[in-house]
Amino acid sequence: MRILIVEDEKPLSNVLCELLKKSGYAVDAVYDGVEGLEYALSDVFDVILLDIMLPKMNGLDMLNELRKQGISTPVLLLTAKSEIEDKVEGLDCGADDYITKPFSTEELLARIRSVSRRKDVFVSDDQKFGDIMINKNTLKISTERDEIKVSLKEYHILEMLVEHPKQIISKEQFVDRIWGYEFEGEYNSVEVYISFVRKKLSALGSKVKIKAHRGVGYSLEVVDD
Ligand code: CA
Numbered sequence: 424m425r426i427l428i429v430e431d432e433k434p435l436s437n438v439l440c441e442l443l444k445k446s447g448y449a450v451d452a453v454y455d456g457v458e459g460l461e462y463a464l465s466d467v468f469d470v471i472l473l474d475i476m477l478p479k480m481n482g483l484d485m486l487n488e489l490r491k492q493g494i495s496t497p498v499l500l501l502t503a504k505s506e507i508e509d510k511v512e513g514l515d516c517g518a519d520d521y522i523t524k525p526f527s528t529e530e531l532l533a534r535i536r537s538v539s540r541r542k543d544v545f546v547s548d549d550q551k552f553g554d555i556m557i558n559k560n561t562l563k564i565s566t567e568r569d570e571i572k573v574s575l576k577e578y579h580i581l582e583m584l585v586e587h588p589k590q591i592i593s594k595e596q597f598v599d600r601i602w603g604y605e606f607e608g609e610y611n612s613v614e615v616y617i618s619f620v621r622k623k624l625s626a627l628g629s630k631v632k633i634k635a636h637r638g639v640g641y642s643l644e645v646v647d648d
Contacts, residue, residue, distance in 0.1 A: 424447075424448050424449070424469040424470070424539060425448065425449040425450070425451070425467060425468050425469055425600065425601075426443055426448045426449070426450050426451075426468060426469065426470050426471070426472065426535070427450075427451050427452075427453070427459070427462050427463060427468040427470075427471045427472070427496075428440065428443075428450060428451070428452040428453070428471075428472045429452075429453055429454075429455075429456065429458075429459035429462075429463075429471065429472065429473045429474060429477065429482065429485070430452070430454070430472065430473075430474040430477075430501060431454045431455060431474060431476075431477050431478055432474070433454065435524075436452050436454065437452075439452075439472065439531075440452050442528055442531070442532075443535075446532060447575055448535075449600075449601060449602055451468075454477075454478070455477055455478040455479040455480070456477040456478070456479050456480030456481055456482060456484065456485040457479040457480050458479075459471075459473070459477065459480075459482075459485050460480065460485045460488055460489060463485070463489050463494060463496060464489065464492060464494060466494050466496065467599070467600060468496050469496070469497070469539050470496065470497050470498075470499060470535055470538055470539050471496050471497070471498045471499070472499050472501055472535075473485065473486060473498050473499070473500050473501065473518070474500075474501045475500060475501075475502055475503075475509050475513065476503075482500065482513070483509065483512055483513055483516055486498055486500075486513065486516050486517055486518060487516045487517070489517075490516065490517035497519040497520075497538035497539060498517065498518045498519055498538075499518070499519060499520050499521065499522060499534055499535065499538050500513045500518045500520070500521035500522070501521075501522060501524060502521050502522070502523055502524065503523070503524050519538040520534055520537065520538050522534050548560050550582065550585050550586070551585075552584075552585045552588060552631060552643060552645075553629065553630055553631040553643075553645035554566050554567070554629055554630050554631060554645070555624070555627070555629050555631050557578065557581055557582060557585060559578065559582065562574070562575065562578045564581065564623060564624070564627060564629075565627075566627050566628065566629055568628070569627050569628070570627075571623050571626060571627055573619075573620065573623055574619075576601060576616050577616055577619050577620050577623070579600070579601045580597060580601065580613075580616050580617060580620055581620055583596070583597060583600060583601075584633065584641065584642065584643040585643065588643060589642065589643075590642060591636050591639050591640040591641065591642045592640050592641055592642065593639065593640035594613040594614075594640060596640070597613045598612075598613060617633055617635075617641060620633060621633050630645050630646055630647060631643060631644070631645055631646075632644050632645075632646045
């Protein structure tokens, strides 16, 4: 899961970033409404945490514009106690929920899980490719005969491949989507995770293979042998 934080109070934004990363999310942070809108329009986020009072464009205007352009990413408003009317207006213009500052870590994480589940209502938890099925709630890959559990990163790698059948996905695309812009590791990490996923697919005896296209990226194929 990838989360966008649009919050101009840097100390708060930094705390949120750390917290969410520790909880296993990929996180991007921006500090004004214009940049927030630009990022949000990329439609790669699973949840957006949105402050209301922001420089350049306020959170509600940003949200309005986002919904106008057809982006339905769940939005959780971060509001101050004094902004009750803004909350109501926020829910009217397409926010999914709000949380009042100051909030506890547990409450924030629970709200994030709740709004991201709402998004999933429209998407089945199971995705199929060839003889395998992947499930984002259980993080399991299964065939008719067997199943195996994967880590969150392994799941995301496989999910990207399954969502784009027959397309080649580059290492940079994996990194952008799974690790976020603040990725500081080596692009080799992608290779490492790909090899983990391959091992699990072959342990399952699946005909689905990850094919490497030298210098370009990876694609998912069904190999009959
Ligand atoms: Ca603010």
